[in-house]
Amino acid sequence: MHQASLDDYLYFVTLVESGSFTKAAAELGMPKSKLSRHIAQLEQQLGSQLLVRSTRRQALTEAGQVLYRLCKPHTEELSKVEEELGALISQPKGKLNLLLPLEFFNQVMSALLAEFAVLYPQISIFCHQYSGAMPQTDLKYDLIFALHEDELPASDWVARTLLSFPQSIYASGDYDASHLSAPEDLQNEMAILAAANQPWLFRGRDTTQSVPVHGRIVLASPEMQLGAAMRNLGLAKLPDYVVQLAGEKQSLQRISLSKQPVAQQLTVMYQSRSIPAKTRAFLDYFQSKIGCLS
Missing domain, CATH: 3.40.190.10 (Periplasmic binding protein-like II)
Known part of the structure; x- marks a missing residue:
């Protein structure tokens, strides 16, 4: 047996207030036959005739009057809910x-x-x-x-x-980087780390190269890593914008390697x-x- 849904009750209230199946179907945007089927299913589910229909008019039975009286306040509340949710969705607040x-x-x-x-x-x-x-x-x-x-x-x-954001390897201007040409050369250098035991990634043609690095300073802050590199405490892998915003390009050197670090x-x-x-x-x-x- 068809179980009455909330829509069935809403259709019923709309039908009562519009006065005819034709007007109600137009308001609901559905075929008249479909609306009639929903109302018939609702009557079957409730075990009561809700409407008396003739060629000229329709009238509520006693059961229909009771159902309308009970449903009307709830449909009004649902309309308010829809309005408030619609406002919340459409208006940024x-x-x-x-x-x-x-x-x-x-x-x-x-x-x-x-x-x-x-x-x-x-x-x-x-x-x-x-x-x-x-x-x-x-x-x-x-x-x-x-x-x-x-x-x-x-x-x-x-x-x-x-x-x-492109990244590069940076060091103090006093750092001797003459022997550094490839990412793997960094394994024996002192690094300023963003996280302990985290390798540095470099971009290859088709693959990513992972290079283990070590250091005695771990700094989560990019600005603090930059400061440590300026004080010649090791190499730092930094987004280029961090160096540019700090205006410290004069006191740092960018280490040129065969591969560049993976972008952030x-x-x-x-x-x-x-x-x-x-x-x-x-x-x-x-x-x-x-x-x-x-």
Whole structure:
């Protein structure tokens, strides 16, 4: 037996208020025969005749009157729910939780966030930051911006790569790099590490070369790695923009090797392809301003 659905009750209320099957079917955007079938199934499920139909008019039976009286308040509440959800989806507003890498174009990002806040006064922005390896995806975040070289871990989240940042090997101007020509030459050098026991990756023609490096200093902060390299504490693998923004190109040397380090990728992650208006607004805004980061 057909089980009455919420739609069946909504169709019934629409039919009563429109006054005819023809008008109700047009309002619901369905064939008249389909609407008639839904009403017949509802009557069968309830075991009561709801309407008395003649060639000129239709009238509610006593059971139909009771059902309409009981259903009407609920359909009104459902309409309110649809309106509120529609407004939430179509109008950017609410709390926006972002997760960004620490020391990632901080001045530029600060300006972008401030401008976005002016453009969308109904959105409250909560910007969190992390250093080092990307943290686990957390449902409290609307958008997670990840800087990475390897493939991101498998996840249910949607991931979209936005930018690629070239990287180089840097050393103090006093560092003797005359004997360094290939990535494997770095194995015997003192390195400034972003994470312990993490090899450096270099881009080949068709493959990626992994080079084990060692060092006694581990610094998650790119700016701190830069400072350590300037003080001749070892070699540092850094995105070129970090050196350029710091204005320290004069006191550093870029080590030229047969292969370049794998570029750093900026990927944005979000929970679903269907995202709220607040999240879509920021993502679209950020992509429109992405030239500020390159």
